Amino acid sequence: MSENAAMLPPLVGWILLAAFSALWIGLGIYWGRRNKNFEDHALAGRNIGLALGSATAAATWITSNTTMLAPQFALQLGVWGMLAYCTASFGLFLFARMAGRIRALMPYGYTSGDFFRLRYGRVAWSIFLVFTLFYSLTWLVSMAMAGGILLNALSGIPYVWGMSVILGVCVLYTMRGGLAAVIGTDFIQSLIIIVGIVIVGIAVLSHVSVDEIHANLTAEHPALLDVLFPAAIMAIFNNLLFGLGEVFHNNVWWSRAFAFREGVAGKAFALGGLIWFPIPIAAGFIALASGALNVPVPSADMVGPLVVSQVLGEAGAIAIFIIVFCSLASSIDSLLAATSDLLTEDVYRRLLRPGATPATLKTVAQYVTLALGLFTWAICVPRIGTLASVLFFAGPLVGSMIWPIVTGLYWRRANKAGAIGGMLLGAGVGLVSYFAIGWYVASLIATAVSMVWVLLCTRFSKSRFDWAELSETA
Numbered sequence: 399m400s401e402n403a404a405m406l407p408p409l410v411g412w413i414l415l416a417a418f419s420a421l422w423i424g425l426g427i428y429w430g431r432r433n434k435n436f437e438d439h440a441l442a443g444r445n446i447g448l449a450l451g452s453a454t455a456a457a458t459w460i461t462s463n464t465t466m467l468a469p470q471f472a473l474q475l476g477v478w479g480m481l482a483y484c485t486a487s488f489g490l491f492l493f494a495r496m497a498g499r500i501r502a503l504m505p506y507g508y509t510s511g512d513f514f515r516l517r518y519g520r521v522a523w524s525i526f527l528v529f530t531l532f533y534s535l536t537w538l539v540s541m542a543m544a545g546g547i548l549l550n551a552l553s554g555i556p557y558v559w560g561m562s563v564i565l566g567v568c569v570l571y572t573m574r575g576g577l578a579a580v581i582g583t584d585f586i587q588s589l590i591i592i593v594g595i596v597i598v599g600i601a602v603l604s605h606v607s608v609d610e611i612h613a614n615l616t617a618e619h620p621a622l623l624d625v626l627f628p629a630a631i632m633a634i635f636n637n638l639l640f641g642l643g644e645v646f647h648n649n650v651w652w653s654r655a656f657a658f659r660e661g662v663a664g665k666a667f668a669l670g671g672l673i674w675f676p677i678p679i680a681a682g683f684i685a686l687a688s689g690a691l692n693v694p695v696p697s698a699d700m701v702g703p704l705v706v707s708q709v710l711g712e713a714g715a716i717a718i719f720i721i722v723f724c725s726l727a728s729s730i731d732s733l734l735a736a737t738s739d740l741l742t743e744d745v746y747r748r749l750l751r752p753g754a755t756p757a758t759l760k761t762v763a764q765y766v767t768l769a770l771g772l773f774t775w776a777i778c779v780p781r782i783g784t785l786a787s788v789l790f791f792a793g794p795l796v797g798s799m800i801w802p803i804v805t806g807l808y809w810r811r812a813n814k815a816g817a818i819g820g821m822l823l824g825a826g827v828g829l830v831s832y833f834a835i836g837w838y839v840a841s842l843i844a845t846a847v848s849m850v851w852v853l854l855c856t857r858f859s860k861s862r863f864d865w866a867e868l869s870e871t872a
Contacts, residue, residue, distance in 0.1 A: 406715045411553025414716065415560070418723055419567040425586075426571025426579040435756035439576035439763055440508060440739040441657040446581060448666055451658050454581040455490060455670025457588035457728035458650060460677055469701045472682030480682030482634040486641030490671030493645045497655040497663035499807055503868045509736075510652040511744035516868050517806045518814040525821050527744060529799060530647055533792040534737045538774045541730050546778065548722050551704065552715045561778050564723070568730040569771035572738075573764045577657055580731045587724035592673070594721040598706050598714070599680045605709050606690045614690040639845045643796030646803045649736040738767040790837040794828025797845035801852040809856055810863045816855030824848030 433439045446454075471479035504513065510530065515523040542565045549560030571579055645651050655663050685701045693701075693708045706714040742763040747754055754762070798821045805812035828844025 406553040406712060406719070408554050410712075410716070411549055411555050411560075411719070414719055415549070415555075415563055415723075418720070418727075419563065422567055422583055422727055423571045423574075425583050426575035428575075429579040429582045430571075430575030433576050433578065433760065436742070436759035436763060437508075437756065438578070439760045440735070440743075441653060442576070442578040442581060444657055444659070446654070446658045446662065446666075448662050448669075450581050450585055451654065451662050451666030452669035452673065453588045454584035454654065454728075454732070455667050456673035457584035457591065457725075458732040459486070459490060459670065459674045460588070460591050460725045460728065468678035468681040469685030469705075471678075472685040473688065473701050477686075478634060480679060480686070482637040483678035483682065484675055485634060485638035486644070486678075487671040487675040488638060489641040489643075489645030490667050490674065492642065493651055493655075494664045494667035494671070496646070496804075496807060497651075497658070497667055498661075500652065500655045501658070501660065501663055503807070503865055504656070505869060507656050507868075507870070508653070508743045509740045510647060510649045511740055512870070513652070513803075513806070513868070514817075515744070515748070516870055517812075517863070518802070518817040522802070522814050522817045522821070523744075525818060526647070526799065526802075527740075529795040529821060529825065530649065530740070531737065533644075533796055534648065534733055534740075535774065535777070536792040538730065538733055538737075538770070539777050541726055541733075542774050542778045544722070545726050548719065548726075552719050558779055562775060564726055565730065565771055565775055565778070568727055568734060569768060572731045572734045573767045576760075576763070577653065577735050580735050581657075583731065584728045587728040588673070590724045591677075591721055591728075594717055594724075595677060595680050598710075598717055598721070599683065601710050601714065602684055602687055602705070606687055610690045611687050615686065618689050635842050637841075639797050639800065639841045643793075643798075643800045643841065643845070647796065647799040649740045650732050653736050653739060734767050734770055737770055738763050741766050741770075790840065791832065793837065793841035794825045794832060794844035797828060797841040797843075798822075798824030798848040800845055801849045805852055805856055810865075811856050811859040811861060812852070812863070813855055813859045813861050816852040816859070819855065820848035820852040823851050 430439075432443075437443065468480065468483045471483050473479075475482065500507070500513070504516075507513065511523060511527055514526040542561050545564035546557035546559075546561030549555040549564075550557045571583070575582075651667075654666075658666055684705050688701055688705050691705060691708055693705050706718040708714075710717060742759055746762050746766075747759060751758075802812070802817035802820050806817065824844040824847045827847045828840045831843040832840035
């Protein structure tokens with residue numbers, strides 16, 4: 399987008415970017431001053447309470463994909479598409495029950511990879527690492543892309559420059575502060591996001607009524623109101639399972655299960671899900687109002703910022719900038735920290751340097767965070783595809799991991815044959831479906847195939863796993 403077409407002058411965009419960048423980096427340095435070893439850096443001393451825990455769960459889940467992809471869903475799939483995105487909250491609700499069991503079974507655990515290694519052996523662990531790291535990188539790429547798109551749409555700042563600054567800031571304060579800095583900034587960011595979205599929603603309703611929005615959709619886009627819109631109905635189930643898989647497997651959430659105080663995790667994840675649930679509805683409503691407001695939308699993944707800017711002018715552009723910048727930071731930092739810990743614990747420590755000291759592991763985790771940032775930047779520069787295409791390509795991998803995790807946590811008879819076959823078969827069939835049918839069925843099919851295989855293997859298994867094997871101390 400050219401500078402003339404943007405709602406904010408580039409100078410205003412740069413001032414906002416500099417101000418928030420300085421704030422997050424400063425807070426990262428402040429909260430990271432107590433980190434002495436890898437456990438402090440990766441798990442904040444395993445001492446996070448309910449308030450910070452709920453805030454970080456909600457803020458991490460309010461990603462740039464929530465504030466930008468949820469409007470895209472509504473614009474392309476209508477009301478059902480908007481509601482489909484809300485189903486991702488079920489992942490937090492169900493993980494709230496799982497988190498307590500994870501902490502009880504693995505009181506000394508660090509990562510989700512630790513679970514697969516101890517529960518299913520090295521082959522399943524290796525497959526899991528490939529799948530979860532691939533997903534983590536696609537999530538990072540989608541959020542970094544969103545940062546560049548946002549700044550370009552609102553202020554005309556070139557995509558590459560905006561993406562580079564936002565990613566660089568998150569890398570710097572995550573390196574310095576670890577999970578303590580991530581959770582501390584998440585608390586502030588979640589408050590800003592919630593207040594900002596409430597203000598924006600009220601502003602949109604003050605310019606156009608629900609009746610006007612409905613009339614415009616009926617006349618111009620009746621399919622978006624169709625309760626039998628096939629693609630939208632499939633998207634509900636696909637997004638539900640994608641959300642479950644995202645939370646169940648990703649180390650972003652497992653690291654928090656290990657970091658929260660005993661007895662806190664279940665309540666924190668449940669509250670986080672309740673806080674997050676209405677956010678996609680509010681964001682999707684903004685997109686559905688675009689037609690009644692006569693807002694031209696050159697690209698579906700830019701509809702949210704464009705509508706708010708049209709309604710509130712420069713103040714709206716500033717508001718959406720702040721909201722999405724906070725949602726970007728709250729997710730990029732969490733993913734950088736969790737993926738860095740996964741690589742440090744599961745690859746460096748377990749495969750390369752079993753005798754590494756806690757201080758060395760902390761240093762390695764910081765350098766791995768930097769490397770992840772540089773790798774993500776290199777992938778984002780060409781701006782490949784839309785946010786949806788980048789993120790949902792990993793959907794089949796995510797869906798294939800749900801049942802190996804759930805059965806492995808609760809059933810002694812779950813075994814490595816089920817886990818390995820479930821991941822490989824589910825991901826393979828799901829990826830074929832992604833290209834042959836569409837993204838909106840890929841996670842659903844992958845999960846179904848994986849479920850059938852895992853349950854069959856569990857049903858006929860004669861093994862009985864000893865839960866004590868998960869309580870590894872070193």
